[in-house]
Amino acid sequence: MTTATSLEPLVVRTVELKTSDPRATAALVDLVPPGRPLAWVHNGEGLIGWGEATRLVVSGPDRFTKAVEWWRTLHLDAVVSDAVQLPGTGPVAFGSFTFADGPTSSVLVVPQVVLGRRDGRTWLTVIGSGEPEPDRPVPAAAGPQNVEFTDGALAADEWRRAVATAVERIRAGQLSKVVLARDLIARADAPVDVRHLVRRLNQRFPACFTFSVDGLVGATPELLVRREGDRVISRVLAGTAWDADAKARLLASAKDQEEHEYAVRSAFDAIAPYCTELRVPQQPSVMELANVSHLASEVTGTLRTRASLNGTPTDALSLAGLLHPTAAVCGTPTGRAGRAIAQLEGMDRGRYAGPVGWLDARGDGEWGIALRCAEVDGARLRLFAGCGIVAGSDPESEFAEAQAKFVAVREVLEG
């Protein structure tokens, strides 16, 4: 299924903001507009968007290729004046894609106004007729008062049993790894202001990518792919600990190293054919966050020219489509793991664990994996957390791991 709003040629203009402009010095997250804002912020830099010039809604196994084609047609027809010429200037689309190939909707949204920051430079892009953007930081948004949490699709015990079934299947040799997730429903006494979530997540997890796209809001540590020109990078995470000595325990844990290796291998294999060189560190490092720590590997490479690939697109979104789903969120082998997820989780993941990020007209962009996030629908939120299951997994500690991952969003909702 594909639907798109009008395909009138877009008129796009990017200008750099003077340092005297208050928007050039305000924190990006303080400028995020109310409603259903668009945002992608990391270490104080990134993009935020107002309004909607046009959108694509797409689903199915070819959702990525359809979206790439739609975006290509849209920006090729656009009339662009770009005085800044950096990744993220000129026409930009924010996107959030489903984990699964089913009928649930994925979206690309082209805002009317984008404010971007990189290397201390701030720019403003107006797309179409634009709409007035705030000329100063918006007052802080209040957090929700009373929030109640209830189980989502599976109660705690049912989910532990699903993990036990997965472990049995793995030990029986049916597959090597599967990532099982669960959802949690939160109800606040009034609609939740997304700006509050964005600001608090960014404050608590500055090294993560804080995102807000069409009601999906979170702070993910996992960068599926960043493309800048011919440079490509994927920060693969898998293997988690959350107690004292997490770092030493992770580096010494054979089970976590195994989980991690599957994820790195899947990312490497997906993009190696498109690269002239692709490097993987010999040993993973440890990424320490406020709630959990992960084994992490940065896979970095150089893309082949498009001509040498017979015209195969290697824009950031095409690469995200090739990489998705890595074994960090699906499993090994991919097909069997995907089927086990559909059988055992008892829910539709929606856009959780799918690619979320942005794309420009050069094909540069950043796509994270939508983790540590919630679908926000007024006063009701759906939170997600999952864990990689291998032969050595124990249902009780996987449950505790999922709880530790939920903390990211729970904390900003509760406090």
Ligand SMILES: C=C(O[C@@H]1C=C(C(=O)O)C=C[C@H]1O)C(=O)O
């Ligand atoms: C699936 C999630 O996280 C993923 C699974 C991890 C693991 O199993 O150790 C670690 C990081 C992520 O790749 C999640 O946060 O929901």
